[in-house]
Amino acid sequence: MDRNTPTERTPLTSLSESFERYLQDKGKGRGGDGGNYRRNAARELERFAEWAAGDRGGDDWTGIVPDDVDRDPTFEDLDERVFREYARHLAGDRGLKQNTVQTYYRYISAWCGWCVNEGYLEAHYAQRASAMAPLPEDDGRKPGDQQAWTSEQRHALTRHVDERARDAVEAYTTLPEDTDPLDKQRARYVALKATRDRALVFVLAYTAVRVGELLRDPNDPRRRGVRWEDLSLDDGSMDVYRKKQQWDAASLPDPVISPLRSYRQLMDPPTEQWPVFPTFDQRTLAELVQDDLADRGERPEAITERRAEYARDLLLALDEDIRPPSITTDGARSILQRLSEAAEIDIDHPKHDYLAPHGGRRGMGEVLVRAFGYTVAARYLDNSEEMVRERYSHIEAGELGDVATEALEQID
Structure with missing residues (x-):
């Protein structure tokens, strides 16, 4: 479906019908097909749809559609109690860290807000206090983003x-x-x-x-x-x-x-x-060189002979300007x-x-x-000073600790 084509939005619209349009709006590049956010959001929306249909959540979970109704989940089935139950489902996954639970829920919450703006929903149920109550406290740390080379x-x-x-x-x-x-x-x-x-x-x-x-x-x-x-x-x-x-x-x-x-x-x-920093992957380069030389009109036998003159396809690519x-x-x-x-x-x-x-x-x-302070560091790191202060708050805490120690020594 073209992203500019109007969609009839009714309470009985299937949840999945909104996903592609939402992902296009959030994606990057021509057609909204790229970007890490799009990939991650697509994954979480798929998990949410499976949970809503009863395919996730344990043996006792049958989904959000009434038991006497045979259809896929629709917007008619959504309210703050559904999002509260999903928050509880995420929080109950013992394999997820606190901030990861928060991150996964935010993808669903962002989609819910978009659905309100697009007319699929009447209210942003996912952001209501009762819906978010089961979520654990966010410790403010980003998963996997704490290593620093000494x-x-x-x-x-x-x-x-x-x-x-x-x-x-x-x-x-x-x-x-x-x-x-x-x-x-x-x-x-x-x-x-x-x-x-x-x-x-x-x-x-x-x-x-x-x-x-x-x-x-x-x-x-x-x-x-x-x-x-x-x-x-x-x-x-x-x-x-x-x-x-x-x-x-x-x-x-x-x-x-x-x-x-x-x-x-x-x-x-x-x-x-x-x-x-070109790839040195031999399989990628071999395919690239063969396809490019074929596009130039070279016959398969001639391509094989040409490649045999080189120890590696990268060197042939350099000589023939076949950009990897x-x-x-x-x-x-x-x-x-x-x-x-x-x-x-x-x-x-x-x-x-x-x-x-x-x-x-x-x-x-x-x-x-440590050498020049937060303002200079923020400029070099292409970040706001506020964010740099937050991420490197342990440095200021250590310096304040030194000040406190010195003060105690002077008094004592």
Whole structure:
């Protein structure tokens, strides 16, 4: 159904009939098909619909439709008691943390508010006090967003990737002149991967840029990953698509410039439109190269022969300007898992056994707040000062504790 096509809204309208229109309104990109919010909201709406139909909630739960009626749940069945029961259902899931329950309920509540505005419901039942009463208190902490790289961890990881990249580049650039061409290509590929990983780690460690602003998000077509045209190494800046849905310049501090320059020189991208951090996934690159050469009119036999001339499809893609996609945010997490293990970094965190991307941003925030205060940190982190004060409140609490200790020592 076209999103501009009017829908007849009656109390007997099925709940699921409203989902797609709501998700299009909340989605990103052309047609509202992208975005993490859309994906997460779709998942929770589906769970709510299953619960309302009696397919979730335990053996004794039969759904919100009267027992003597045979139909799917409709808006006629919704009232504040339904949302209160759903809140109780979420809160009773022993596998969910308090703030996760709150998050899941907010998706349903947001849809309920949209339904009021669109004429599906007469009132925002989900926001009524009686409906929300079973929800647990929100402790204010975001699930999985508490790791911060310590100075020791940051130095250990950056030192590891730097040594690894230097060794790989030296091994490639000091090869004898009579080295077999394929062996030389293999050495270049190893050096490219090592310098890409080094550049990625340094950017995550020192720029405090969100990983979703740096790399490709498959759920948001506007986040295609930074390209070389987005970087100005001379000015020390990088254009990124911010969380606030607009392009903005982010700083590239001195520690990041040299790894990026070395990496760019080795890669020698054919155009400025190439991604700074392309995927090295062989299956993806093989399919990309074969499809692109076929589109150019190459026959299958010729494509096979052409690929045989290269040790890796990435090198063929560079020579033929077959632009690969950027690595994804999930890809970055896999890279950091591999590097954290290789660097043998000591990590003590309940959720992550590796240095997660957001930990680099949070760790840099710690450094900035302690060195320059909340106002400067907020500007660098592209956040409001209020939010930075909230997220790094433990720093101020510690400083106040030191003040209290000093005061007690003076009095005593």
